[in-house]
Amino acid sequence: MKAVQFDIKIPQYLALKVLGTVTKRAYYSGPLSTVRMVDLPEPSIPSPDWVKIKVSRCGICTSDISTILLKNSPAWTPYTSFPAAPGHEIGGIIVEAGGGVENLRAGDLVAVCPVLNCATRGIEPVCDACRNGLSSCENFAEGVLPPGQAVDLCTSTLGGYSEYIIAHKSQVFKMPAGMSAQDAALVEPFSIALETVLSNLPQKGEQVLVIGGGVIGTLIVQAIRALDIPCEITVAVSSSFTRELARKAGADHTISGKNILQQASQITGGKCYTPLMGPAAMMGGFNRVFDCFSTSSSVGSAMRLARTGAVISLVGISGQLKFDPTMIWLKLISLKGSLYYGFHEWKGKRRHVFEIAIGLMSEGRVKLADMVTHTFRLDEYKKMMRVNINKGRYGAIKTMFVYD
Secondary structure: OEEEEEOOOHHHHHHHHHHOOOOHHHHOOOOOOOEEEEEOOOOOOOOOOEEEEEEEEEEOOHHHHHHHOOOOOHHHHHHOOOOEOOOOEEEEEEEEEOOOOOOOOOOOEEEEOOEOOOOOOOOOOOOHHHHOOOOOOOOOOOOOOOOOOEHHHOOOOOOOOEOEEEEEHHHEEEOOOOOOHHHHHHHHHHHHHHHHHHOOOOOOOOEEEEEOOOHHHHHHHHHHHHOOOOOEEEEEOOOHHHHHHHHHHOOOEEEOOOOHHHHHHHHHOOEEEOOOOOOOEEEOOEEEEEEOOOOHHHHHHHHHHEEEEEEEEEOOOOOOOOOOOHHHHHHOOEEEEOOOOOEEEEOOEEEEHHHHHHHHHHOOOOOOHHHEEEEEOHHHHHHHHHHHHOHHHHOOOEEEEEOO
16 A cells, blocks of 8 residues: 655754755655655554554644654654654544444444554553543553554554554544545544643633634634633734634634734733833733644743633644743743543533534534645645645645545
């Protein structure tokens, strides 16, 4: 089968860190490329509790691009194994189901939760995080599988940049009748946004700030609106293009430019104060902040814009940060990491966030299809990289590999 495979070695890493300052193309094309098209044997299910899936659609995530461009922190590496096929926004058709798999069969259209937790790794008893339904796991480098947080970061499972993958029965969610393969691939990014919101749930009348008007930012807005939470949402955007996306998603306000503090103060009623040196900060402001970049700059802005007692969710994945923590102490701010997908009480039952997301999608509470602006064949992966590195130039929002 065909797959786009990622791999990296230390000499290659060092060389690309130099050459990549001249041209990003070196990361995905040429002799030092971190990704290349390969022929691999089709994977086999390792036990009766697994299924084999023919990939129909695979969305392209910013984290995929960051991996290929070597932007992620080396702190991830103990919980990964390479070579591996990237891609975790997966929709496909089951072609084989093991004897221990119930309620799923060949021919079913499914969405795949990519996380490789205790259940997938054959670990019993499960870790405290898994037992408590948290979205991460303490055993990403343990058990019967090689290290890997998710199917696209593990050398034995493969991600969606391949024609076939394998998944444990706990990772697979059947799509309702009438939903498409594209819908199935969009479950994962919507679940990321929904998990973020459910784990930092806005309350009635609160002021909410979303930093970033791209895919995850607009999905966070849609998730809040789908949950019918009567709060006021502001999105910090970087362009007229993302401003329009935020408005369509349901944002009440957008802010941008160098004077976002003043704009925010008009929205929230907060007061701005200028120190002897350094940027101004606001007292009063936003109760909850969802930072879709998690860079030193964006976290600094989030703290200056947050009100006393605010909770800031760091949604974006970035490298090492440097910021002044004064506002954390002064305003009693809580910084909260957000990663992957957990379990939540929903309509009286404990539900995986994928189940909640699929339900909201099937009820028409969110509109995701319009976000898909570009599709590619797998052998067009270099073109895919060009488009995603230059989204503004191409007018791209969500891009996707199509296999049929």
